[in-house]
Amino acid sequence: MVPNRLISNNIRLWKKFILIYVIVTIIPIIVLEYFLSDSIKSIAFKSSLELSKVSVEQLDENLTNKLKVYYDMADGLSNDLQFTKYLNTEYTSPYEALNDFNLFVKPLMSMLNYKNSEALIRVYTKNSTIGFSGITNHSMDDLAKEGWADLSNPGGGTIKWAGAGNSINLSNKEYLGNYRFLFSDTSEYKPNSVLAVFFRKDELYSIISKEVEGGKKIFISDAAGNLVLSTEHEKKYVNLNEVPFEEEYRKDSKEYSFARYDGSDYIMLRKQIDHPSININHWSIVYMIPAGAVHSSIQQIRMTSVVLSVLCIVFSFLLTMLLSRNITGRISKLLRKISNVKRGNFTISDEAEGTDEISILDNSFNEMIERIDTLIHEVYEAEIRVTKEKLKNSIIETRAREAEIHTLQSQINPHYLFNTLESIRMKLLTKGDRESSDIIGMFGETFRLALSNHNDIYKLSDELRFVESFFLIQKYRYGDRINYEKDVPSDVLNVYIPKLILQPLVENAIYHGIERKAAGGTVTVRARIADGKLVIKITDNGAGMDEDELNLLRETIHKSNQADTPRGYSGIALRNIHTRLSLLFGDQYGLVIHSGKGIGTEVVVSLPVTDAS
Template identity: 30%
Template sequence: MLNNRKLIYRVNDIPLKFKFLIIYIICLLIPIIIINASFVSKFSKIIQDREESNYKISLERTRVDIVTIFDGCIATSHSIFSDRTLYNILDRSFTDGEQYFDIYDSQLRNRLNVYMSAYDNISNIEIYIDNPTISSGGTYYQIDEAVESTLWYKSLYSSKGSVLINTYLGYTKSLPTKRIQYLSILRKLNFYPSGDYDKRKILKVDINMQKLNNILKREKTFFNLYLLDPQNNIVCSSSPAYSYENIDSLQKYGSEAINKDNIFLETALSNSSYLKGWRLVGVSTSQSVQKSVMETLSFVLLLALLSILISSVFIFIMANSYNYRLKKLSKHMNKITDGKFDLIEIKEGEDEIGGVIRSFNRMASKINLLINDVYKLELQKKDLELERVRAEINFLQSQMDPHFLFNTLNAILVVSTKNGYTDIIDILKYLSKTLRRLLSWKDDLVTVREEISFTEMYLKIEKFRFGDKIEYSIDIDDSLMEFKLPKMSLQPLVENACKHGIQAIAGIGTVRISAGADEKELRICVEDNGTGMEEDKLAELIRNITSNEELSSNIGLRNVYRRLRLYYGGTISFKIESEKDTGTKVWFTIPCQK
């Protein structure tokens, strides 16, 4: 105990500015250095994991885009593959060239161009046939020895599948000396194998290589991507060393990823039979990860230096503030011994020293300060009285406005009754009951029967507004009517279905309310046949509802969700299911309570 007192006495002997310095070094500077040193030592692994995650996301995004192009081209080829009229023309024996060109102009010339115009991921479509009465030209060519000698022709007839995606080298028809790499969908036109359809017919759909290269080069900031066929040929790549134009042979994928400093990712392109063996490979050097680490660590160190600098300036300002005012106070207190009660003419501040200075000034001007205090107290009392009167007036006004509104509705109801406006009478009753319920919030929990009754009044008002455009049904067993649920937890869901789902469609909209229960949970469901939502819009809606931020949209759904969460905690389930142009279903489960 004695040692503790000695320590306190020694601390009391330390000047205030040195106390600030000690606090700064021990409580701020040293912890900042230790924390940042620990952070720097462990942050490299976190950044590496983050970068690898980014690589995987980039690889998957590229894979999906490429598969989408392939699937679209396959679908286009299937449309041509099943064109019976095309089969009839290609298998027909023409008497002379004039007869063929008449048919070509009327039915063949633009038959394939339509597909290329509609789907820009296809660069060219060609059909090869061994019908000698058809002249080569446009997009239709004879199967001659030159065609039979091509690698793609041999690959097609050696393949066992119905569809072959093949990469090969060939010359462009516009510039025969320019040799480029092609990626084509090949399939035999044998959809109608019986009867007269006995001639060889081949469909070749050339995929737009520039589109594929653009997709891969979009991710070049992350790593080099390689699209590989089952023979390990590079189909396209974002690597600067690769080009699909003016090449002498197909390039094989090498050993770039063997380097231990490289990050290597690989994924199968698709499970589809026609893409079996196709791969997407991503390779990135560890230098890119180290660069990200150094950039982040530099930023962290900069923040640490800024923290130290700002805290040093702040400590200096704080210490100077205390030191300056204490010297002023000490000087004026020494004047008291000479009978001088001069006021300290500085801005005191709101801290403890400021309080001491204010106390000193009050002591030096006893009477004047006393008068000022009494005067201020009287003003404060008058302000409080004025605020009380204003509160009473506002309360009376808040009571008067609903009363006036109900009287007005009742007056309209009487006039409508006298004049036989039967439709308006019911709606006015529903509206009056609705307003009364909204303004009278006695209980947080109500029965299902009461909530359904209120919601049905709202639906009847909506049906009055929109007539036969809105239909509704309520499918709730009587045994569930006495269960309790939070007030106003059903009507906002129905209002959302009417406003955002049904009003935007052209036909009749239907809202269906249903409920079910087991031993533990009560399930309430509201569904409509409205416009529905796409997956991204639905995901955004769910994020807005479950977010803690105060947003201006989806207020009704968010309020229902928050009130359910606040009342029941994590025992509730709140789900939204929606499909574009089909409708939306919103349902929640809460603990059973009577």
Template identity: 25%
Template structure:
């Protein structure tokens, strides 16, 4: 159960890219190509095998035609003899002496038979069988005795059940062999060929065309039979074909092998298929006298399969080509994807370990190339930002160090001012002692580090101390008036936001005026906004100078925060940064009449958070 819980469901996104590409290759290329070519080979092999078997069958049909034509020639010869009336008359005549027989033999019998036999003496032998005992039975004339009547061919010829006038008979090797002799021409042929008729008959099965000579009913005194024996070598010459790729057998209706291209024909021909051979059997259809006869061709499977080798080689080459080219292309694409994605993944892992190194890859326009380019750009930007942050942090720490260092020197200044103030008190110079006290308090407030935001009430304390010091300086030439609503006393604003404006009014407005000067500072709550005004009746500014200052306030950059009147620009930038678009600033000045600066900012502020921050600041500002 626990094992089943630990099993995660299969998700494609969990596979590595290499495995996905392998699956894609096998599913989209290898398996379809193999299946397609296997199917194609199966169909092609079947067609080629069928075509090859058809070719073999046609070759077998040609042998069948040759055998049929040979038989037709022999049957045609027997038909000529069958219709020879002169021969009928000579055979049906009873002779009184041997001289008459010899004369009839020389004039009729010899001419009737031998006019055909010499032309075909190497093919077949012809015999006339009769029960006319007045004839001399030798050579082509044979007597129908008791032994002849017991032979199979004679019994088959006299069978009343046969439908044809002639008979195609098979003489098997088990038949009784007897030397019957031959005609003179036949004997000569036997001597020339080195084999007599009898030896040919007894050595192998042979065919005979037999027919009774009963065409002329007027010559029916004696029984007359014509037998034409087809010599085995004639049948072999007819059926033997050097180009035939297998074994060929001629079977009679009883299944006996009449002709075989092999020296020892198999006992069971149709069982040769079980020994890895192909058998094609073709019957003599449409030929009445060959009904039941069959010609069989036996071919080794190599003969049939040999024609498949070329097709098999072609399929193999085609399969290799179909696999090779897509495999090479997919391999190159997969290698490009895998290497570049692996390099990109390695770069991301180095970024994870805070090693912001750019990837060294050739430029590419595809998605991975664009991703690599963006990664290098991001890495470069991060390096730049880190460098900027590092420098800024160094500057911040240096500023903190300088601030801490600056807090050390004022302690010496504060102690010195206290010593002078005490000396003035001892000497009775109360006014000077009071000014020194105000100056020391102002220094202490301005140099307190970490206190950025202060309430308006504290800022006004700065202003009051500064105006008291300036009143000590100018005497009756300077007077000031503060008009602050109680609702805005806790308004937080950046430290030193109003004092620089009052300072500019004293230095640039009142100091150069010959008449007594007056400075008014007011802070009023109008609905949701606080309006702070600092006005004086000093010398003011000309219109061109006023436009210059208004344009300068809208500009940014460190170069615009240097030189004269830097306090006004500093106040504007800090309030703009803090309050954003909700802050507004206006400057109105008339030459010889004075200057008025108006600040507007939102009245809403987080009082509780500000009080908490003040407590932290108060703890940090404890004098050491």
């Protein structure tokens, strides 16, 4: 006995799988987790920082859009000629002032949607003749007493912002606002009036209210550092320099810095706001993110990566066990088969699935056993074939008997009927009724064609002659309402087909298609040889069928017996033709029907190309 050179040859197969799994999967995952930890932290931090930058940009946009509404309101009022004319007019009577107020100021307020706005508009003026309304009844002395406007620098009519740092208190409420000096004489630049638009400070708090929920701190200040808006408004900071940021420093980045505020660590972002179009220049946003929240997010991401790693290990372990069980299980089955053969049992319980080496080995073993059991299987399969053949012959015999009974019922002494029809035709001809005589003659001819040839097949040309005779008879009934067209090449006319398969289809096209259409229509017969088959298409442009009717008809022609045909539905002739063709030539031949409501119907007949033999 030759000793094994490798220790692995003495280890069970499933243990080898476990060893490979530990070496290939678990060790690499642990190593990657260890070395990628810092990278995960860096990526998570950068992701949080980028999201914060987006929030700052959105905050800038929201603030600007909000302030622009009130800037446009002040700009629109101060540039309105009628409004400024009203302010600069010295009225002789209150009635004239009231009349101009109703004519010019009120419509302007409506246009600005003043009543539905949160804005508070005031005009401080030296013109005492207009001081009766809630808007214009404030004097320049009142403005000086309120003290929120810089009266020393009119600024050439520029709209300025007010209320940063110390809010404007009106009616015991905090306001921010903008104002513009209005001049009656621009050459001297001495203001005659001041237009002010105030808005509640609470409106701006709604912009940053959601940020407070995450523990973030936000400070928005003007160019002088005066606080316009802050999440710390309850602490009454007036200027940004008053906010006690401790130990602010940067760490390898100009985009952010670290600061300590109110006993907590924050990551600080600064952004300068410049929007000259609404006179906002060198304002700034200080956006502070709790460092603990960022670290918590990083820790959560790291925990997620650890959980995913564990899940990968568990999943791969289960997959390895499943693969191991699959391989060892199939090998065990093969060993049991070998044991059964040793005991003389040559029955194969199952076949191997797959194309791997084990399956090939199992299938080769099965083939070896099947050689012994071949005779039993051949006999069994032969019996099945005989049974199927008997069943098919039984169906053909049944159809033949049905056709024979139908033929016996329909044949009422053909020669007697021919002679009677001829006598009627000659009688009508003698009386001068040539039209009726011709109809009887054509009917006799079609009847003779149907019964004179005792064979089951004849040429396509014979079938077409029979169809044309039948159509001429229908022409006498319908007149110009029906037309017949034929598109059959000469090389197809000599192909042999089963007898009387086209005439019922043409008859159906007339009765169920053309007759139901008030304007009439055309029946077209086309025949071609394609892919070794004779394909005949009977098409009409009559009433057609909808989807439900078409499906019912298709179901009808595939019924196995007449009892299955839906009551009152005309599909028996089509079913008989389809059954005859399928039984004679195989299931690949028969009828296919296409139709559309209001478009027409097409019946496609497929046959093998046969000769007289």
